[in-house]
Every structure is written in structure tokens, then in C-alpha cells.
Amino acid sequence: MNSAKLPLFNKVDDVKIKCSCTSIFPYTILLITSLAILLWVILLPKSPIITVKEALVDRYTLTGHNHLNAAFNFVLRVHNPNTKLSLYYDHLEFKAYHGGQVVAYDGVEPFQQPNESLSLLNFRGVAIDMPLFESPGEVDLILEMKGRLWFKVGTLTLYRYKFKIMCFPVVVHLDRIGGLETSSCYIMLE
Template sequence: MSEKVCDHHQDDRRKILRRLCGVILVAGFLLLLVILLIWAILQPKNPRFVLQDATIFSLNVTAPNVISTTVQVSINSRNPNSRVGIYYDRLTVFAAYRNQQITYYSAIPPVYQGHNDVNVWSPFIYGNNVPVAPYNGVALAQDKSDGAISLVVKISGRVRWKVGAFISGRYHLHVTCPAYIPIGNSRNTGIVVGNNAVKYQLSQTCSVNV
């Protein structure tokens, strides 16, 4: 009689284990499905950036290895997503010449960018007596004499994606904006906007990596 009772209990345990395994499999499948759906939704397009213009206040080679710069740039940022918002956190911008940074970091205030929204930032980027490689100082002076310089405006920081009430973790943002500026070119002198300040229209597309 006791053997029959034990067999009955073993059968019950097997049924419970099978049901438990079935529940775990179904729950795992549903969880995987939810993750895949969220992943599909959270495949946002990168924001798009355009360097609209640059106003040159000063760009001087004070010595072969020293450069002083004061520039204001206007940067257009657009969120191309119709369902995903973007939080921009801790953004900084600076200018580089021939792969060497020639200004300090300037901060762009944190901002939320809604669906298909556009923001325009106009930060000042500057550097006083920034040491550079001597050949870069010579090259910049020569470029100014030739009538055009090629700077690169770079933005770095972190972004978060927002879908409904869900907000993702932080992702690194790297934006590179080539700035071909015809400074000193008599055929394209730009627009004088103040004492020794000249504004150049650029409309140059930036590359974006997230």
C-alpha cells in the first residue's frame, strides 16, 4: 500500500515539474518577445546636425606654436524620429585644426528634443594662447594668407532615448562638423556683424555617431 502512495506522489511531482517548466518556457518566450519589440522600437535614427554658420571674432597665430581663437558657431540639431524623444546630457563643443584642439571646451546646456523637433545652438568657442605644434601654426598662417581655412567643430556628450514613459540608459554622442571658412578671401568676405567680427554662412552637414 505504501508503494502505491509513493508512486502517486512521484506522479504528482512530475506533473508539477512539467507544468512549472511549461510556465517558465512560456514566460521566457514572452519576455524575449517583449525585449525584441522594445529593441525594434528603440532603433532610433541618429539626430542630424548641420553647421549653419561661423562668426570669426579672432583667429590669430601669435607665435609659430601659439594660436588664439574666438568663434561663435550656429549648429542646427534635428530629431528625425516620430516616436522617440532625445535627452541631450553634458554636451561640450570645441574646434580643432589639423587634428589638434585649438579651443577650450564650451558647454551646451542639457535639453530634451521632442519628436521631429529642431534645436539651434550658438555657443562661443575660444582659446587664448593655446599651444600647438609649430607646423600647425605655420600652416594656419599660410591658410589664412591663401584665403581659406579648414576647421573641425566637434561635439561630444551623452544622449538618452525616450519612448513613452521609458527612458533608456546613456549613450555616447560624437558629432564632427567640417568647417571650410573662406576667411581672408576677397571674393567671399562674409558679413561684417561687429568690430572685427565676420559671419560666414556654411550649411555644412555633420557626421554623427552614437
């Protein structure tokens, strides 16, 4: 009888298994990172473009000590420049400031904006006993909009941001002839 002892395990095969497992992990991470960068480059998300289209003051009264009671109506034009991404806005709140104080506040229902589309947002607020610091025929305001912005492809949510939009100076003339002086809006994503 040949009494050759059989080995309990094969060291060469065990080393090959360890080596293949440790080399697969870095390649998997590299592949996932490459796909994420490729997806980002293909979709190339762009921030929305916001402008103040209309600003009106209704039902205003000026008191003797240069204070204003008024109802403000603003229309913001929101343009989605993305060709492949839709935008979803949530938890929107508008504020109008004059002299560092909030003079009007409003909230807007969440909405989705398709790619390459234009939306108009209405913001209404009432100011009571607001001191005027400039000439009685106009009001200088700063508009602020805060909320959450989601970039979406179909039902897949790709990026979520908190955002803050500031539009200033928004000069509103109390007479309808004066209208609105153009103002710039800046968006900050967090």
C-alpha cells in the same frame, strides 16, 4: 480493519509540477524577447541629424608670423526625426580642432528635444595664437561634439548611448561676405 498503507507522496503529481515549472520559464523568456523586438520595431529609433548652420569669427587679429587670435561662434542645427521618441542630451562638450590641436572648447547645459523638432545649439570658443596652415582669409576646422543621448517615451528611458559627432571640413571665412562652406556631420553611437 483494513490496514492499507497510505503513500507519503504522489509521484505522478510531483512530476507534473516539475514539468509545468520548467516549461513556463522558456515561454516567459520568449514572450519578453518578443515584446522587446515588437517595441523596437514600433518605435524604430533614428539618430538625430546634425548640420553646421552658422560659423563666424569675431574680434580676430592676424600676427606677422601667420597666427590668429579670434573668437569663434558656431550654431549647430539638431533635428530629431523620431515620430514617437524624444531625445535627451546630457554631458555635452564641444571642441574645435585646427591642425590637430584643440583651438576652442565649450560645454552646453543638458536639454530635452521633443519628437520631430528642431533645436539650435550655440558654441563659442576663443583661440589664442593659433597657427594658420591655409590662406590667411579662411580657417579650416573640425568640430567635435561628445555627450550622452537618451531615447525617451514620456518619462520612460528606453535606450542610452554615448555619442560623438564630427563635422568636417568646416571652412570659416574671416570676412563676413565669405560666410561658411557647407560641411557634413557624422554621428557615432557607442
